Amino acid sequence: MPEQTVIEAVRATMQAEMRRDDSIILLGEDVGSRGGVFLASDGLIDEFGEDRVIDTPLAESSICGVAIGAAVNGLRPIAEIQFADFMWPAINQLVGEASKVRYGTNGVKTAPMTVRVPYGGGVRGGLYHSQSIEVLFAHTPGLSVVAPATPYDAKGLLASAIRSEDPVIVLEHKRTYRLVKGDVPDEDYTIPIGKAEIKRPGTDLTIFTYGLMLHYALQAAEMASANGIDVEVLDLRTLRPLDEDAIAESASRTGKALIVQEDTPAVSISSEVAAIIGERCFFDLDGPITRLGPPEIPPMPFSPIQEAAFMPSPEKILAAITKLAEL
Amino acid sequence: MSFQVELPHVGESVTEAVIGKWLISPGDKIEKYDPLVEVITDKVNMDVPSPATGTLTKILAEEGETVPMGAVIAEMDTGEESAPVAAPDSGTVQAASSSPSASRIGTLVQGANVGPTGGEFLDTSLSTSEPEAAPQTAASSSTSSPRQKGFSPVVTRLAAQHDIDLNSLVGTGLGGRVTKKDVMTAVEAGGSAVSSAPDANDSREDEIIDPTPIRRMIADHMVKSMSEIPHAWSAIEVDVTGMVEWRSANKESFQQQHGVRITYLPIALEVVANALRKHPRLNSRWSDGKIVLKKAVNVGVAVAASEGLVVPVVHGAADATLVELAGMLDGVVNRARSGSMTIEDVQGGTFTLNNTGSLGSVWGGAIINHPQAAILTTEAIVKRPVVITENGSDSVVVRSMMNICLSFDHRIIDGAEASEFLQSVKSGLEAISLDSDLK
Numbered sequence: 001m002p003e004q005t006v007i008e009a010v011r012a013t014m015q016a017e018m019r020r021d022d023s024i025i026l027l028g029e030d031v032g033s034r035g036g037v038f039l040a041s042d043g044l045i046d047e048f049g050e051d052r053v054i055d056t057p058l059a060e061s062s063i064c065g066v067a068i069g070a071a072v073n074g075l076r077p078i079a080e081i082q083f084a085d086f087m088w089p090a091i092n093q094l095v096g097e098a099s100k101v102r103y104g105t106n107g108v109k110t111a112p113m114t115v116r117v118p119y120g121g122g123v124r125g126g127l128y129h130s131q132s133i134e135v136l137f138a139h140t141p142g143l144s145v146v147a148p149a150t151p152y153d154a155k156g157l158l159a160s161a162i163r164s165e166d167p168v169i170v171l172e173h174k175r176t177y178r179l180v181k182g183d184v185p186d187e188d189y190t191i192p193i194g195k196a197e198i199k200r201p202g203t204d205l206t207i208f209t210y211g212l213m214l215h216y217a218l219q220a221a222e223m224a225s226a227n228g229i230d231v232e233v234l235d236l237r238t239l240r241p242l243d244e245d246a247i248a249e250s251a252s253r254t255g256k257a258l259i260v261q262e263d264t265p266a267v268s269i270s271s272e273v274a275a276i277i278g279e280r281c282f283f284d285l286d287g288p289i290t291r292l293g294p295p296e297i298p299p300m301p302f303s304p305i306q307e308a309a310f311m312p313s314p315e316k317i318l319a320a321i322t323k324l325a326e327l
Numbered sequence: 328m329s330f331q332v333e334l335p336h337v338g339e340s341v342t343e344a345v346i347g348k349w350l351i352s353p354g355d356k357i358e359k360y361d362p363l364v365e366v367i368t369d370k371v372n373m374d375v376p377s378p379a380t381g382t383l384t385k386i387l388a389e390e391g392e393t394v395p396m397g398a399v400i401a402e403m404d405t406g407e408e409s410a411p412v413a414a415p416d417s418g419t420v421q422a423a424s425s426s427p428s429a430s431r432i433g434t435l436v437q438g439a440n441v442g443p444t445g446g447e448f449l450d451t452s453l454s455t456s457e458p459e460a461a462p463q464t465a466a467s468s469s470t471s472s473p474r475q476k477g478f479s480p481v482v483t484r485l486a487a488q489h490d491i492d493l494n495s496l497v498g499t500g501l502g503g504r505v506t507k508k509d510v511m512t513a514v515e516a517g518g519s520a521v522s523s524a525p526d527a528n529d530s531r532e533d534e535i536i537d538p539t540p541i542r543r544m545i546a547d548h549m550v551k552s553m554s555e556i557p558h559a560w561s562a563i564e565v566d567v568t569g570m571v572e573w574r575s576a577n578k579e580s581f582q583q584q585h586g587v588r589i590t591y592l593p594i595a596l597e598v599v600a601n602a603l604r605k606h607p608r609l610n611s612r613w614s615d616g617k618i619v620l621k622k623a624v625n626v627g628v629a630v631a632a633s634e635g636l637v638v639p640v641v642h643g644a645a646d647a648t649l650v651e652l653a654g655m656l657d658g659v660v661n662r663a664r665s666g667s668m669t670i671e672d673v674q675g676g677t678f679t680l681n682n683t684g685s686l687g688s689v690w691g692g693a694i695i696n697h698p699q700a701a702i703l704t705t706e707a708i709v710k711r712p713v714v715i716t717e718n719g720s721d722s723v724v725v726r727s728m729m730n731i732c733l734s735f736d737h738r739i740i741d742g743a744e745a746s747e748f749l750q751s752v753k754s755g756l757e758a759i760s761l762d763s764d765l766k
Contacts, residue, residue: 005436150433182433198426215435255481255507286479286507327501 004184007177009151010040010116013158014078016188018048021076024162027054028063028080028116037082038118038177060086064093064115068167071113072101076162084119084133084171091136098167099142113168114161120173120212120262122311126302132211132263137169138240138272144193145240147171149214151182153237156191168193171239173211180215196243198250202232204325205256205287208247208273210236213260213312220317229325239269247273248280255286256324260317265293287327292320332378332401334366334394343395343490344368345540346388356382357403364400369544371673372666381405391540393490478505485510494551541635552697556613560692561742562732563749567708569760570594571727576761585650585766592628592682593653594765595705598755599680600624600644600652606748610677612698613738627676627696628656630663638696639663640676649765684708684729693734701735701745703752729756 004012018024026041026048032055035042045053056063060081067077081087094115101111121130138145146161146168148154154172161168199214200221207217214235221231234250236242251257257277259270270291277289294300294310301307334344347365351357362374363383381403388400478486478493482505486493491513498505538546574589581589603610603624611620624645627638639659644652662668679696684707693702706729713726731752735745759765 001430003430005439006433150431152427152431152433178439179435180433181436183428183430199432201426215433218432255479283480283484286481327504327506 001183001185003181004151005178005181006148006151006154006172007038007040009154009184010158010172010177011042011044012184013155014041014162015044015047017159017162018044018052020188021162023074024076024078025052025054025070026078026080027056027066029056029058029082031055031080036080038174040080040116060088060090061093064090064098067113067115068093068098068101068111071098071111071167072109076112076114078114078116078162081115081117083129083174084117085128085131087117087133090115094137094143094167094169095140099140101142102166103142110165111167112163112165114158114164114170115167116158116170116172118174118177119171120175121300121307122175122212122262124302124304124307125174125300127299130300130307132261134171134239134263135268138269140240142166143240144168144238145171146193146238147173147210148191148237149173149176149211149235150180151184153191153197153235155184156189157193157237159188160190160193163190164193171211175212176215191237194238194241194243196237196246197235198232198246199235200231200233202230203254204230204232205258205321206232206234206250206254207258207260207317207321208234208236208250208270209260210239210269211262213262213317216312216314217260217317219314220321223314223318224321224325227322229321231321231325236269236273242269242272242276244276244280247276251277251281252284255284256327257281257285257287257289258292258317258320258324259290260292260312260320262312263293264296265291266296268293287324290320290324292317328407329384329402329404330379331399332363332403334388334396334398334400335375336396343393345544346390346392346394346400347372347540348390349386350374351383353383353386356380367540367544369541369548371668371670373670377403379403379405393540393543395487395490398487479507481507482510485514489514492547494554495547539634545635548697549694552694556695556697557737558692558695558734559737559740559742559745560732560734561745561749562690562730563746563753565729565731565753565756566713566726567591567729567756567759568727569758569763570756571708572761573759573763573765577765581766585653587650587653587657589649589653591684591705591708592680593649593656594759595682595756596626596628596641596644596652596656596680597647597649598752599678599703600626600647602748602751602755603678604645605751606744608740608744609701609735609748611700611739612677613700613736614698618739621677623675623677625675625677627679627699628660629679629681630660632664632666634666637663637668637673638676638679639668639672640674642671642675678702680705689730691732693732695734695736699736700739701733701748704732706730706732 014026026044030037031041032045032053041053063079067079070077098111101109120132134145134147137143146157148157158170161170200218209217217233221233224231232250232254234246259273261268261270270293274289274291292312294312301310344366347367349364350362357363357377359380360376363377364375366373366375383401384404385402388394394400491510493505496505496509496513499509500506578589607620610624611618623643625640625642626644627640629636629638641652641655641659659672662672676696676699678699679702681693681702681704683691683704687707689706691704693704695702708727708729710725711728712723713728714721715724731749733745733749
């Protein structure tokens with residue numbers, strides 16, 4: 001089975017989908033001749049031409065607004081936002097408009113569009129190239145939000161997003177692009193939106209996480225196993241809708257929940273996961289639902305020491321595992 | 328309509344019961360209030376009446392099983408139709424075994440370029456040494472350190488499900504917390520943290536007896552008392568020559584006059600009850616860090632019945648006359664020996680009197696009847712040479728002497744107070760003489 005990085009899987013998936021379906025177009029800043037800022041669309045303009053791979057002005061609201069118009073009128077656009085940090089001007093188009101197309105037209109129209117968004121930190125990107133923006137979209141009914149962390153999941157979830165009849169935000173952690181390499185089958189497959197996956201089975205406690213933190217959590221789980229602590233790691237994969245059954249099943253089985261995220265914890269994905277566990281698993285819990293995230297400060301710092309202090313790390317996760325496991 | 332039959336609560340401090348005998352079998356019909364099942368508590372045996380007219384469909388608590396009060400012990404059906412109940416949502420669960428292979432999750436590329444094409448970004452390596460920072464858990468969890476004696480929801484639920492006495496478990500968690508794992512270990516060990524496997528020291532000729540439910544109840548009760556209550560002991564000698572003389576002179580006339588036999592027990596009971604009024608701390612109990620002084624003086628009297636020790640209670644002992652006490656004792660002791668005690672006979676005790684003297688014992692360190700504060704034993708009356716000082720001169724005389732021994736909860740009572748109480752009982756008993764007019 002061919003091994004690919006996340007960025008290679010993203011590129012191959014877009015290419016395969018565009019070959020499969022002529023209605024798929026790609027638009028964004030520098031996605032054309034430049035091949036995308038992360039080279040996600042490298043070479044696609046040569047194969048599919050300027051009509052299907054469109055370089056846009058530096059205007060995120062326009063990129064998403066044009067995508068909505070195209071989607072409502074029969075195309076299947078993939079909009080690329082260069083960095084999640086630049087996405088705020090598109091909030092109105094996505095939260096205010098795209099999410100409401102199906103409801104607002106009484107189901108007559110839908111917006112089958114995908115918005116690919118490199119997000120996250122730990123790359124010395126500083127204040128404007130490191131943000132986690134998932135909560136704003138995950139809070140919005142009418143939008144789906146996926147956050148694949150492996151090349152395999154990146155392909156399966158991106159394919160599902162492109163084929164979805166409704167808008168899907170695909171969050172790609174930029175740190176994983178060239179860091180994570182894994183098997184990706186050549187054949188066509190999709191991963192259903194809304195399905196979590198246990199990436200590592202365990203019995204003593206469950207870590208609920210997504211994105212780059214999945215890999216840190218797996219490393220921490222491995223370190224913990226040397227101390228006799230058997231950690232389960234559940235990859236949420238989809239942030240809206242959350243896979244409530246999988247979350248509740250795992251939390252009930254292990255009785256202890258540690259939620260790890262790179263985003264600041266207040267009013268976040270971890271808040272929602274904690275609420276689900278509290279509501280559904282109370283009588284199976286053997287310890288407080290615990291959250292691990294960065295401190296509540298506005299940006300990811302640029303200084304390497306401060307960035308490392310800000311980011312959850314395998315060592316910090318291990319400390320949280322140990323504390324909860326030994327309770 | 329089918330419904331669940333719960334084990335009814337039968338009185339204060341009774342928390343569990345042993346299922347004795349099911350009086351009907353599954354499939355049998357039963358009328359409301361007809362006896363359904365015999366249960367044995369540490370205080371009394373009783374029949375649980377059927378809560379409704381219908382058919383017993385399922386027995387959930389087998390004979391000999393210990394179940395907490397309120398537990399579901401059976402299912403019944405009244406034969407009436409009812410609205411269908413929605414099946415519980417089983418939910419779709421993802422089996423743990425379906426997790427992907429390591430190669431599909433991916434491996435991490437060392438030194439990978441993490442920036443965009445220009446490579447402006449530097450790698451913050453995974454192995455970057457980081458300051459020893461405490462994990463930045465959310466504020467809520469940093470203040471949620473477990474209470475030392477708290478049980479988590481799952482521990483409470485599993486213990487109830489499997490009839491595990493949580494107080495009997497040794498916790499392996501933080502600060503001795505009983506964890507889910509501890510409960511599951513106990514469940515696998517057969518319901519108790521203490522292994523019931525035969526000791527390697529037991530040889531094949533040794534006889535192993537399965538304790539009766541009553542015996543097990545007594546055992547649990549004793550363990551609970553000894554492990555929760557810090558016992559302290561004190562004893563004092565009492566010259567009961569006067570009481571012995573009074574009784575031998577009056578026992579026939581007392582029975583003729585009052586229709587009840589007079590023994591030393593009701594006399595001692597009256598003196599003890601009056602002493603308890605004077606020393607209310609002896610008539611109290613430790614409850615959640617508070618001392619509860621009991622208004623009523625209800626003295627339990629330990630009775631050796633055929634199946635084991637039972638403690639019927641004489642209610643309002645401090646307000647009763649000797650004749651009344653003798654009558655009450657007679658009734659309750661007879662019921663205890665014949666196994667026909669009522670719930671009222673065994674509940675509400677505030678202090679226990681244990682007459683071990685009838686068995687020849689001269690000293691004892693009794694275990695307090697949990698949750699009471701103290702227990703007093705009256706030991707054998709023996710004739711002994713005693714030095715008596717009268718008008719400044721000593722002489723050795725033969726007197727009837729009895730030791731009284733007190734075990735007390737040292738959380739509530741100190742040695743001085745215990746001794747004052749013993750002195751009160753002593754002077755009360757020694758005040759009795761041939762001339763006393765006891766009734």
